[in-house]
Every structure is written in C-alpha cells, then in structure tokens.
Amino acid sequence: MKRTERSTNDWQAADSAHHLHPFTDFKSLAAKGTRVIVRGDNIYVWDSEGQRLLDAMSGLWCVNVGYGQQALIDAATEQLKRLPFYNSFFQTTTPPAIELSELLAEVTPPQFKHVFFSGSGSEGNDTIVRMVRRYWDVLGQPGRQVIISRRNAYHGSTMAGASLGGMQGMHAQGGLPIPDIVHIEQPCWFTHGQAMSRDDFGLKAAKWLEDKIIEIGADKVAAFIGEPVQGAGGVVVPPDTYWPEIQRICDEHGILLVSDEVICGFGRTGRWFGCETFGYRPDLMTFAKGVTSGYIPLGGVMVGERVAKVLIDQGGEFHHGYTYSGHPVACAVAIANIRLIQREGLVERVRTELGPYLARQFESLAEHPLVGEAQTCGMMGALQLVRNKASGEVFDPLLEAGMVCRGHCFGNGLVMRAVGDRMIVAPPLVMTTAQIDEMVALIRQCLDLTLADVKRRGWL
Ligand code: PXG
Numbered sequence: 001m002k003r004t005e006r007s008t009n010d011w012q013a014a015d016s017a018h019h020l021h022p023f024t025d026f027k028s029l030a031a032k033g034t035r036v037i038v039r040g041d042n043i044y045v046w047d048s049e050g051q052r053l054l055d056a057m058s059g060l061w062c063v064n065v066g067y068g069q070q071a072l073i074d075a076a077t078e079q080l081k082r083l084p085f086y087n088s089f090f091q092t093t094t095p096p097a098i099e100l101s102e103l104l105a106e107v108t109p110p111q112f113k114h115v116f117f118s119g120s121g122s123e124g125n126d127t128i129v130r131m132v133r134r135y136w137d138v139l140g141q142p143g144r145q146v147i148i149s150r151r152n153a154y155h156g157s158t159m160a161g162a163s164l165g166g167m168q169g170m171h172a173q174g175g176l177p178i179p180d181i182v183h184i185e186q187p188c189w190f191t192h193g194q195a196m197s198r199d200d201f202g203l204k205a206a207k208w209l210e211d212k213i214i215e216i217g218a219d220k221v222a223a224f225i226g227e228p229v230q231g232a233g234g235v236v237v238p239p240d241t242y243w244p245e246i247q248r249i250c251d252e253h254g255i256l257l258v259s260d261e262v263i264c265g266f267g268r269t270g271r272w273f274g275c276e277t278f279g280y281r282p283d284l285m286t287f288a289k290g291v292t293s294g295y296i297p298l299g300g301v302m303v304g305e306r307v308a309k310v311l312i313d314q315g316g317e318f319h320h321g322y323t324y325s326g327h328p329v330a331c332a333v334a335i336a337n338i339r340l341i342q343r344e345g346l347v348e349r350v351r352t353e354l355g356p357y358l359a360r361q362f363e364s365l366a367e368h369p370l371v372g373e374a375q376t377c378g379m380m381g382a383l384q385l386v387r388n389k390a391s392g393e394v395f396d397p398l399l400e401a402g403m404v405c406r407g408h409c410f411g412n413g414l415v416m417r418a419v420g421d422r423m424i425v426a427p428p429l430v431m432t433t434a435q436i437d438e439m440v441a442l443i444r445q446c447l448d449l450t451l452a453d454v455k456r457r458g459w460l
C-alpha cells in the first residue's frame with residue numbers, strides 16, 4: 001500500500017503490531033493508538049488527521065532551526081550522492097568530519113580544540129565515562145573512578161547514560177547504576193529551597209557536591225557531570241550562585257567538570273553553550289540534538305585541552321569508538337546547521353530578543369491560578385502546576401495533573417511536554433515574537449481548560 005493511502009487507523013494498527021516505542025507502556029499505547037506525525041514546516045507539524053500542531057518542544061529539544069530548512073536538506077543530499085559513508089577508524093576520515101571538527105573548535109569555548117564523535121547524546125556520555133576514567137589511569141591515579149551526578153538528571157538511556165542520569169524508574173530496571181556512579185540532590189529551589197533565597201539555596205546545593213567529595217575522598221573522585229539547566233528533569237533553572245560555586249569546588253579538589261550540553265548547546269540558552277550562560281569552564285562537554293537540529297543523528301564530546309593533552313601525549317591507543325563516529329552525512333548537515341545559526345544570528349537573537357520576550361510572557365502566565373512557579377532560560381520554559389497557589393501545595397502525583405494539561409494542549413494544536421506537573425516548552429530558535437504570542441495564547445487557553453477540568457474532577 002502506498003504511504004499516502006493509509007488511514008490513521010491503519011497506521012495505528014501496524015504500529016501497535018510491530019513497533020515498541022521508547023519510554024512507553026506498550027500495552028496502554030496499543031489500546032489508545034499512537035499519533036502519527038506526517039509533515040513539518042517552520043515551527044509546525046501536521047498529524048495524519050491533518051491537524052496542525054505548534055511544536056513548542058522542537059521535536060524532542062532538537063529542531064532548533066525549525067522544519068524544512070533547505071540548506072540542511074541540500075547538504076545531506078549532496079553528501080549522500082558524493083560519499084554516503086566512510087569511517088574514521090584505521091587512519092582514515094572524510095572532509096565533512098574534518099571541517100565540522102574545525103567549526104566546533106571555533107564555536108565552543110576556547111579550552112576546546114578537539115572533538116570525539118558519537119551517534120547520540122547517550123553514546124556521548126558513554127564516551128565521557130570511558131574518557132574520564134582513562135584520563136586518570138594515564139595520569140597514574142586509577143583510584144579516581146567515581147563520577148558524581150545528580151538526582152533527576154537525564155544523561156541518556158544506554159547503560160552508562162542511564163547510570164549517570166538520576167531517574168529512579170530507569171535505575172529500577174536492569175540493575176543500575178553501574179559501579180562508581182553516585183548522585184547528589186538537584187538544585188531545584190521549588191522542591192528543596194523555598195525556605196531560603198534562591199542565591200543562598202544555590203550555594204547550599206553546590207555544597208552537597210563538596211560534602212559528597214569529602215565523604216568519598218577526593219582521591220577517588222574522577223568527575224562531576226551536570227546539565228546547565230536540567231531539561232528532561234523539568235527545565236530546572238539553577239540559581240545564579242550554583243555553577244560558579246560548583247566550579248570552585250571542582251577546581252579545589254582537582255576533579256574534572258563535565259557539562260552535558262545535549263539540550264542547552266547550540267544557542268538554546270542564549271549563548272552557544274549553557275556553561276557560558278552560567279559562567280563555568282568545563283573540561284568536557286557532551287553534545288547532540290541541536291548540533292544537526294535533529295535532522296540526522298549526531299552526537300559527541302568536546303574534549304578540553306587539560307584532558308586532550310594527556311590522552312594525546314601520554315595515552316597511547318584509546319580503545320573506544322563507534323561505526324558512525326564522524327558520519328559524513330551527519331557532519332555535513334551539522335556544518336550547514338551551524339552556518340545557518342551563524343548567518344541568521346540565532347544565538348544573539350535568543351539572548352537579546354526572544355529569550356527576554358519569552359521571559360516576560362511567562363511572567364504573565366505565572367499569574368494563572370494553576371501556576372505555582374514560572375521559569376525560563378533562553379528559549380526554554382517551565383510552569384509548575386499547583387493545587388493551591390497561595391500555599392504552593394502541589395497535586396497528588398498519582399492524579400497526573402500534568403498529563404491532563406498535556407491532553408488539552410494536544411487537543412488544541414500545541415505540543416507541550418509534561419514532566420510530572422511541570423509543563424515545559426523548548427520551541428525552535430527561529431520563532432518570531434508573534435509566534436511566541438501565539439504559543440503563549442495557546443498555553444493560557446490550555447491552562448484555563450485544565451483548571452476547569454480539575455475543578456470538574458473535584459481535585460481542587
Ligand atoms: N543528555 C541530555 C541532557 C539529554 O537531554 C541525552 C543526554 C541523551 O541523548 P540521546 O541522543 O541519546 O537521546 C539527552 C536526551 C524528554 C527526553 O523526555 C529528553 C531526552 C531524550 C528523550 C526524551 O524530555 N534527552
């Protein structure tokens with residue numbers, strides 16, 4: 001049967017018969033039927049029923065330049081014709097992999113001159129684990145094995161990625177975390193810090209790292225890893241005091257600082273990388289998603305000179321790599337994507353125009369009776385739904401109020417993500433302010449519908 005002739009029911013039947021979706025209760029999805037997205041343009045996608053949705057999640061935090069960018073399509077097409085694949089093992093490589101390495105050294109902070117490519121963010125974080133442990137081995141300190149991460153962090157779904165992440169549900173399946181990965185609490189003021197000012201809480205949350213290092217012994221700690229803003233954990237924007245203090249602690253104890261920039265990289269926070277927005281200087285950075293705006297899979301690790309020098313000068317062979325490390329088509333798309341971001345000045349636009357505009361709009365949403373906290377950082381935003389605005393009391397998590405809201409969003413042409421009861425947006429960086437208005441009007445409408453709905457259900 002030709003693709004265009006299939007009905008939604010037919011797509012759904014074939015999907016539930018053969019396709020196991022990520023992070024999904026297979027049985028309940030099969031009963032409901034999946035939504036089939038068939039087309040995208042600019043900031044909108046269309047489903048198989050012809051409904052248009054404003055994609056306030058940029059696909060999955062990745063389509064930063066929006067859908068349908070001809071420069072990326074042309075770059076892929078030309079590279080597919082010229083050389084669809086060659087590897088970077090065995091003393092070979094390809095021009096796109098070389099040119100992208102050069103370009104990444106140009107757009108990343110000055111300590112980064114080298115890149116190790118992977119196919120995804122999860123694989124990038126596997127590389128991080130191998131690389132930081134190798135670094136300390138080469139330096140003659142093999143006892144430095146422990147990597148400290150945070151609860152509610154998301155670093156991917158491979159064994160190492162899920163271990164680094166702080167998601168209890170993931171750890172419960174498959175005997176995770178792997179050895180020598182430990183977690184401290186996240187810097188979430190709404191959950192852990194409301195008794196004090198944001199700035200004081202930032203210092204307190206950073207101190208949890210220092211306490212953990214002292215508990216384990218600094219001579220056993222290899223690295224600390226964190227997302228500048230926790231994305232999948234609910235767009236948790238840390239207080240301004242947090243990251244500079246984390247930097248000071250890592251410096252003082254000599255441990256490597258790793259910034260997972262898979263979501264925050266390539267302009268989302270209003271600088272090229274989140275670490276620049278929050279004022280710290282990582283030794284390693286993971287990237288993926290926005291490097292190609294999701295048009296094709298690509299990830300990797302930026303390796304700062306501190307680590308690169310040791311691995312290059314003293315490390316010998318690093319026994320690690322992926323078939324698709326430096327995939328020429330993915331690299332060609334990444335080059336076109338980064339050039340487009342530069343040409344259109346998107347990073348600057350997020351910092352000076354779109355980010356501040358979104359922040360103002362979210363301040364107005366904060367007045368809604370269901371919203372207990374509204375936060376933004378660049379082109380990311382979160383609204384914490386609460387049962388009682390005055391006291392900040394949250395809904396019983398079992399009620400899944402966030403999912404009720406998400407249902408109203410989908411029903412009204414808006415893709416918004418629910419993390420528990422935090423409603424989240426991370427829209428494309430090519431939005432106009434008029435499109436931000438359109439998105440915010442939809443959000444307000446969906447909050448109103450959710451309010452009426454939870455009242456009807458007797459949850460208030
Ligand atoms: N690090 C971070 C910070 C991420 O957000 C990964 C690593 C893993 O990347 P890959 O390419 O292996 O997926 C991510 C991915 C969500 C959601 O529900 C977020 C991600 C992936 C899937 C769902 O918000 N982030």
